Amino acid sequence: MKKRQNVTIKGTKDGLVLHLDDQCSYDELIKELDEKLSANLRTQVERQLTPVKAVVGNRYLKAAQREEIKDLIRQKKNLSVQDIVTNVVTREEAEQLKAEGQVVTVTKIIRSGQVLEVPGDLLLVGDVNPGGTVIAGGNIFIMGTLKGIAHAGYYGNDQAVITASSMQPSQLRISDCINRAPDASQNEKREMECAYVDENRQIIVDRLQVLIQLRPNLTSLEGGH
Known part of the structure; x- marks a missing residue:
């Protein structure tokens, strides 16, 4: 009977991807990973530093185990x-994801x-x-006048x-993109506008209606869904 492979190594244009089985014991996984990496490197010619991504599926890794895998590589x-990619999130990560998915409503003037x-x-x-x-981890919707900084x-x-x-x-900021204040000659008052990052990673300010095509998922906010 053919032995089950707990570690599969695949080469891509971006480096190596290690697929690590999430059903075997952790000790078995580490042992086979060490053996496979050593064997794989013996067949390769000397070359520059190769990036490695480890995919561990539904296996939960403690912080010490993540470090052990990194050190081994x-x-x-x-x-x-x-990177080490896992489908499992910690309670703290789950709470953070929940917080990032919520809409916080605030009624006040930011002075x-x-x-x-x-x-x-x-x-x-x-x-x-x-x-x-x-500042928001997600979108910013202002029912009022924006004269300060929004990130x-x-x-x-x-x-x-x-x-x-x-x-x-x-100033406008979206992710790591920055759009300075427009010139005074261009700073005419216009109602209901939006800002977004285009394909050239530039912040564009346009009429609000363009979001229907650009960000159709925003409609998921309707009805609280």
């Missing part, structure tokens, strides 16, 4: 750990020097005055958007 010549930050989407009923800042997609979400009843910001 690093010990092999010319290998560097890129100069004040910072309002939420982990998920922000619905602000009020203005953001010059010198005020609003959406704070944790790296490029798909996040910023909307305002009156868009006159001193």
Whole structure:
């Protein structure tokens, strides 16, 4: 009977992908991983550092076990750990994901020097005055005038958007993209606009209606779904 393989190594254009079985014991997995990596490297010619991604499926790894796998990979010549991917999330990660998926509604004016930050989407009923800042892990919806700083997609979400009843910001940020305040000659008051990141990673300010095509998933907010 053919022995079950707990470790499968696949080469891609981006490096090596290690598929680690989630049914065997952890000790068996580590032993076979060490053997397979050593055998794989003996067949390769000397070359530059190779990125390695480990996929562990539904196996829960403790912090010490993740470090052990990383150390084992690093010990092999010319290998560097890129990521360890698991389908299992910790309670803390689950709580963070839940928080990031919620819409927080705040009714107030954000004055100069004040910072309002939420982990998920922000619905602000009020203005953001010059010198005020609003930050959200998701989208920012302002039912009022934005004259300060708005930073959406704070944790790296490029798909996040910023909307305002009156868009006159001193600065817009989405993920790691920044859009400075427009010139005074262009700063005419326009109603209900949105800002988003385009395919060139530039922040575009446009009429609110474009979001229907650009971000159709925003309609999932209707009815609280």
